[in-house]
Amino acid sequence: MEMATRTDPSAKPRLPLSRERVLHAAITLADEGGIESVTMRKLGQKLGVEAMSLYNHVANKEELLDGMVDSIMGAINDAVGEIEVRSGDWKTAMRRRVLSAREILLRHPWAPGLIESRTNVSATMTGYFDSLIGLLREAGFSIDLTHHAMHALGSRALGFAQELYDDSQELDPEEMTTFLQQMAGHYPNIAWMIQEITHDDYTTLGWCDDQAEFEFALDLILDGLERSRARA
Amino acid sequence: MEMATRTDPSAKPRLPLSRERVLHAAITLADEGGIESVTMRKLGQKLGVEAMSLYNHVANKEELLDGMVDSIMGAINDAVGEIEVRSGDWKTAMRRRVLSAREILLRHPWAPGLIESRTNVSATMTGYFDSLIGLLREAGFSIDLTHHAMHALGSRALGFAQELYDDSQELDPEEMTTFLQQMAGHYPNIAWMIQEITHDDYTTLGWCDDQAEFEFALDLILDGLERSRARA
């Protein structure tokens, strides 16, 4: 057994842990292996430290997850802050902010699910929503309509819509044929839809162009809100 | 130590476990204590059985959760099946189906989060969506617009919109005042909105009437879709 009576000179001076380093490491860990791979033990390992050391910088795992959301929202606020608003055109300003938030969230596929599962509200997220509400307010939205608008947008205001179906499975033409035949028996209408869509466009392997669908729904809502505003 | 050489006559003949009984117990367990209280051990305890016995009726926990979603979706399909469709009025038919699905989901607050977290698709859910697509199809929607419509509705088709903020905290008037003052400093626009809304209506303790907000957003989307349909 070897006693470390003097410090090993070959040990490079490890830069000390900090809340920022912990959060950053957690985010890259989630980027690499999904949110379920973010455990205190694995996170400690990535930082070259025992899991228990993390508790000096983060109260517990809940606070760690809250911090991750807050960090992502900070990046969104930074990006959105650089978009200038041409007065009188609330719709394109809102559209740009939302799509810019979406760009950042797309880099962190685990973030939408985490955001929705959080029960504590992130302060930076509140700041983001405050800026959106301010946009509507200046555009002459009534209080009630502003409130309705935020509910109608929901998570779309942050740039994501939770997909209920995962269409990322790649099927070769033969598999696709038998799949569609099975579908047609039980679910004729879905089969009708998928068949035509995939027939139209063979270039996309997934059935849906998520970005196009997101923008369609976003514009549908924004147009509806503008109509309500103008009517008032 | 007491050996059970003969069966205890006072032991009532336990009705045997079955997949249905397991799923039903899991659902009531989630209703009582939230989804995080559904563990194999607690579920076994509720059924008077060791956790390991469950594996005779359910492959693993993932399959258990899938089964719970499937069971809820079955109830929705049953309820929706009783709604007759007056031809030519797709909008109120869709509205009724969605709000009827919502009624069932409201009884199981854990269900929306579970549905969104599932990566496997429930067969019964596919059936539900097939019926909605059929409704639009018969109403003369083009394939593309039908597809857009399903994306625009998203989880709203099932009757829920994930709330990003939890407003269920009850504050007495005094707490509310100091809360609003803090808000006003950092988030002037949110403060503006909340203040007016809570001032308007003291009868609702939460800031929002979730049902009203849900219906507003639903109608906004349905109206937008009808406009697109008529334009084509």
Add this chain to the structure above:
DNA sequence: ACCTGAACACCGTTCAAGT
């Protein structure tokens, strides 16, 4: 065919002990 008990590999978290 179904249920059990012990065991395994993981969790988050505590606490006293080290430096």
Add this chain to the structure above:
DNA sequence: ACCTGAACACCGTTCAAGT
């Protein structure tokens, strides 16, 4: 002030053993 090692109370899941 920060980090560690051992321990605790939980997980999901396996496997051989019982009936």
